[in-house]
Amino acid sequence: xxDSNVTASESSGVPPLIVMGVSGSGKSTIGTAxxxxxxxxxxxxxxxxxxxxxxxxxxxxxxxxxxxAPWLEIIAERIGSELADGRPIxxxxxxxxxxYREQLIAYAPSTVFVHLNGARSVISxxxxxxxxxxxxxxxLDSQFTTLEPLQSDERALIVDLTKSPDEIVxxxxxxxxxxxxxx
Ligand SMILES: Nc1ncnc2c1ncn2[C@@H]1O[C@H](COP(=O)(O)OP(=O)(O)OP(=O)(O)O)[C@@H](O)[C@H]1O
Ligand SMILES: O=C(O)[C@H](O)[C@@H](O)[C@H](O)[C@H](O)CO
Numbered sequence: 001x002x003d004s005n006v007t008a009s010e011s012s013g014v015p016p017l018i019v020m021g022v023s024g025s026g027k028s029t030i031g032t033a034x035x036x037x038x039x040x041x042x043x044x045x046x047x048x049x050x051x052x053x054x055x056x057x058x059x060x061x062x063x064x065x066x067x068x069a070p071w072l073e074i075i076a077e078r079i080g081s082e083l084a085d086g087r088p089i090x091x092x093x094x095x096x097x098x099x100y101r102e103q104l105i106a107y108a109p110s111t112v113f114v115h116l117n118g119a120r121s122v123i124s125x126x127x128x129x130x131x132x133x134x135x136x137x138x139x140l141d142s143q144f145t146t147l148e149p150l151q152s153d154e155r156a157l158i159v160d161l162t163k164s165p166d167e168i169v170x171x172x173x174x175x176x177x178x179x180x181x182x183x
Contacts, residue, residue, distance in 0.1 A: 014038050014176055015155075016088045016108045020095035021116035022143035023135050026161050026168075027092035030116060031171045035090035038176075041082070045093035046133075049073050057060040058134040062142035067098075080107025089128050096146045102155060114172055115150055118161035133150045 009167055017038075020030040028044050035042030053067050082089045084107075095101050095113060105111040120140065127137045150156045157175055159168050 005144050008182075012182060014040060015097050016083055016092045016105075016111040017114055017176075018079075018095055018101075018104060018111055019090065019114045019116065020101075021161070022094065022096070022123060022147055023132075023140060024130075024137070025116040025118065025121040026164050026165070027094070028114060029165055030114070030168055031090050031092035033165050034114070034172060037169045037173055038090070040088045040139040041087065043075075043078065043089055043091045045091055046069070048078075054134040058136070059140060062134055062136055062139055062146070065099075068100060069103070072100055076106050076108075077103050079104070079111060083108045083110075090125045094143070096143065098151065098154070101150075106153075111155065111174070113150060113154060113156040113157055115158045116168075120144055122162055147175045 005136075017031075017034065018102060019027045021027055028046070032042050053063055053071060056063060056067065072093075075091060079091060093104065095104055099115060106177065124137065124140055124154055127140065131134065150158065157172055159172060163171070
């Protein structure tokens, strides 16, 4: 079961969710499955990167704060506008730093982060079996270097990425139901 430090402040329904983690941790896979299980829309943050960001990573260069800021703002605005229309969504986004996460939830403070947490070796092995549009596996170390662990005051569920997608979706869904009912 995931570790949870999310207060049950949700009166009802599912909050916006950001499935986060380093490249290759499973954000797209789990985000897609979780959204389908919850019956809400999924948006892959990777699709919202400006082409300059994709080109920079494809060239083997990690993004910096300046590269990410406008991308994160696009995601934050989308989460906020969908929520304002009564449509919580699931978003896949690395959300590596605390200040990124604060920017992402600026318009939707009820958002819950789902951190796919696990060892570099496991993620590296998974990356070796897939071809990404632009992200080279050589940037994995920079992803871990940039990653700032979630802090206790952040609304988050931390899940073990070695579990199967079905197991992860089931445990996160159960945790969210418990929050919604206050149990
Ligand atoms: N829970 C899991 N168990 C086994 N394999 C998984 C799991 N989650 C994802 N994978 C596999 O790991 C690889 C990376 O997954 P995915 O592309 O979803 O990660 P990601 O975090 O979105 O990566 P990136 O950020 O680089 O796009 C894929 O081949 C995927 O099929
Ligand atoms: O914050 C970042 O450095 C980027 O979002 C990367 O994480 C990639 O876009 C994503 O992981 C696809 O590989």
